[in-house]
Amino acid sequence: ELGGFTEEIDNVKSEYVHSFEFDSKLMPYTWIVVRLDGCHFHRFSEIHEFVKPNDERALNLMSSCAMAVLEEFRQDIVFAYGVSDEYSFILKRTTDLYQRRASKIISAIVSFFTSTYVIRWKDYFSNRMLKYPPSFDGRAVCYPSTEILRDYLSWRQVDCHINNQYNTCFWKLVASGKSKREAQQSLKGAQLQAKIEELAIDYNKLPIMFRQGSSVFWDRVDNVLIHPENGKSSECYGKVIVEHIDIIGSAFWLEHPGILDEKQ
Amino acid sequence: ELGGFTEEIDNVKSEYVHSFEFDSKLMPYTWIVVRLDGCHFHRFSEIHEFVKPNDERALNLMSSCAMAVLEEFRQDIVFAYGVSDEYSFILKRTTDLYQRRASKIISAIVSFFTSTYVIRWKDYFSNRMLKYPPSFDGRAVCYPSTEILRDYLSWRQVDCHINNQYNTCFWKLVASGKSKREAQQSLKGAQLQAKIEELAIDYNKLPIMFRQGSSVFWDRVDNVLIHPENGKSSECYGKVIVEHIDIIGSAFWLEHPGILDEKQ
Amino acid sequence: ELGGFTEEIDNVKSEYVHSFEFDSKLMPYTWIVVRLDGCHFHRFSEIHEFVKPNDERALNLMSSCAMAVLEEFRQDIVFAYGVSDEYSFILKRTTDLYQRRASKIISAIVSFFTSTYVIRWKDYFSNRMLKYPPSFDGRAVCYPSTEILRDYLSWRQVDCHINNQYNTCFWKLVASGKSKREAQQSLKGAQLQAKIEELAIDYNKLPIMFRQGSSVFWDRVDNVLIHPENGKSSECYGKVIVEHIDIIGSAFWLEHPGILDEKQ
């Protein structure tokens, strides 16, 4: 009797059990967006004493992880956009990562991001230990055209803008002595732009990262290095960079035609 | 011009963009299994010099993370079974975690597991640094009856058994001087039980964790403590434990009727 | 140049085109319910002058089609319940019809039902021509346990009961000279049982088909005929019958244990 098992071991029918598995696949030739969000980061940011309304260290840690994701999935992910505790990753139309199985794509990206977040935490919060394991959840959405994908990215950047306006006002009110409830009440239904002027916030002087979020992409190099000996090219990807720029208008995309190139 | 945006900001139509989102939900009143697996752990285990065929530290780290998952998702996860670099989590039939949205359930569990894995790494590999971020992928499967769920768990434990027999033989052959290729060749299509005897492996003396995998569950306490003052019960969950036992036969389940209780 | 085609014929890549096909499969070992409904039957019933609130010919035609469906899909469909212009078909848990592909199952059943409806129309409406093609739409739902499947059937029969009470009152009011709008107004939020008494409707004298809908199933024969020569059994299915009975209580199901037998 090997292993100490019951005799029923031969009756176990794996094929039958397998038949319950299903793999929902993401439609071919559509842009895949994987968006991850911090789980309960409201609490996480309080316990780890993030600066409000924006903590530069926390934002830079997020972007650092996003950069690692682009390097890890360099064949498949062409762009990422992040704000607050969320990050969206754009997989190219033609990707066949995990045969486009939704669960594997989402979980592998979220897991790698999380792992990097914990490892690099001390690089950004050198004087503060992680008090419990941070985690993120994720989802995937497909877009059938580049135009709609750009609408998605614009939507996220508009959201960044509006949330930042709101949060800047909110914390200014709290700093001025109001309770959180009073601050909330005072902003309910308010015209944010008017409120910013009223509170004498010099909005355009705020760091651009707070106002426009972070865009992560490959800075492609033109001069591909060719190994003199074996003729192989190296460094053809260039390096991953993060910029804080307007991705709603066309200018950025015209300057970087390779990012959303449909034929890549 | 606030924030430095193009004027197009008002044209961004979030509702339209939202319409592409879909949330595949897992069928109500079915058992949900979330199984995670290490990504490229063959390489990870080599680079971090795991003992072959089984590294106790690595297995205990995995189980430690699984225990943390049960504590974190105590309302929803009732059992976990792990072997090698995989772990299966059983959510109770009646769970409404994230409204049973597959992506969120999978990603949140995998992310929390990953986060814990990195944080606790040094507790199990005190003398070895993580050389790069480990990651896991996950998937969900639903089972419509408790009987089939038990078939699933039996299948995993049989798999543990067969893989362990194979790996034990393989590494014994390698230890005896054969190359990996020769060892593989020698085991191709072989009757593993006969091979074990031939190689003079005292299989039943191997640690039971290697032979039967790890089962993680709540050790429910019978004597619920009642606060004398407010009448509230505390500690009603008991504590999470890990055992290495036969989960194919009925004995374990009869002794722990609460775990797969359909009405919970 | 064969066929008169452009030369591009060789460039057509069927494999790529195929990759967009997806077959959502219904979870194994769950009860499948296919429910069909008449499309725009409000208009259809007016144009074909159905008697209100219930047209016996129309109901019998529906049941006749359902019986034909049970005969056609005798390996897979074990029960059907119908009311008004809808019919629900129950496929047995273990069915592998079309490998449980949702689209094929739904469309094939709905199409066969429709075809039979048109063909048999004249048997029930001998003096009235079909003025345009009637059509039905369909959907599938899976239930993981027999208990929940019975809840589904109970829900449909309760719906039959409530709708019939309402419609009986409504048309009585119209018959008494009220306009449809007035009748509707008078029933808005009304206690139907009280209304029935108020309108002096002898509800329990109404044909039981109107009050309880139609249940269609195989009347299994006990004495299977054995061919004396080849030993093969014939007529083992018995014949399909329609009954108007209570399917909410247990009595019917206890008398016909074979219908929802999980092991069949």
Next chain:
Amino acid sequence: ELGGFTEEIDNVKSEYVHSFEFDSKLMPYTWIVVRLDGCHFHRFSEIHEFVKPNDERALNLMSSCAMAVLEEFRQDIVFAYGVSDEYSFILKRTTDLYQRRASKIISAIVSFFTSTYVIRWKDYFSNRMLKYPPSFDGRAVCYPSTEILRDYLSWRQVDCHINNQYNTCFWKLVASGKSKREAQQSLKGAQLQAKIEELAIDYNKLPIMFRQGSSVFWDRVDNVLIHPENGKSSECYGKVIVEHIDIIGSAFWLEHPGILDEKQ
């Protein structure tokens, strides 16, 4: 006790039962193709003595039904292509028919087609009664770009061409005295074009409907009639026509830019 029900009627919980329903929706802004196929039409065509390899009456009946479908779903279906016992219907990118619910779209189209098929049967087979109810099954596929949609249509027309070449050879061989098995054997792996010449078939003289299938679409009228009194336009749809033309090359699509107009 109204209706003769058990008292359990109040315990029926419809909300819970509802929660098992799921509506898989077809991705917005993709082209939807609904393709239907005859169920067991090999047998159906034999029993109803269809002329081989092509029965003009049967093909014209199919196209007649497709035309009726385009008229019925005039807001949503812009093109159809048929061959043998199959027909593909193209719904425009922007359609919101049944909120893009797959089951309803497929079943409603297949049901209407079936209904029309039975009703119009006698117009094409005046001397032959329907011996049993014909039925069709259906499926839906989405295509994210017009280019891929055209690849789909090209694939169907290539299939038509190849099948027709094969069937023409097959039935010529049978007509020449071979058994069906011998004919099949003789064509196995054969170069069809060479075989056609060998059998002295004047392929290009065959009716173009057999060689190129049937395309059904709206012949849009340019001069929209304006009612002199109320200013409303009528007949803006023109009429549905069927043509037998090359849809692989660009010529047809350039001549009819409105059919696959993305903005419609």
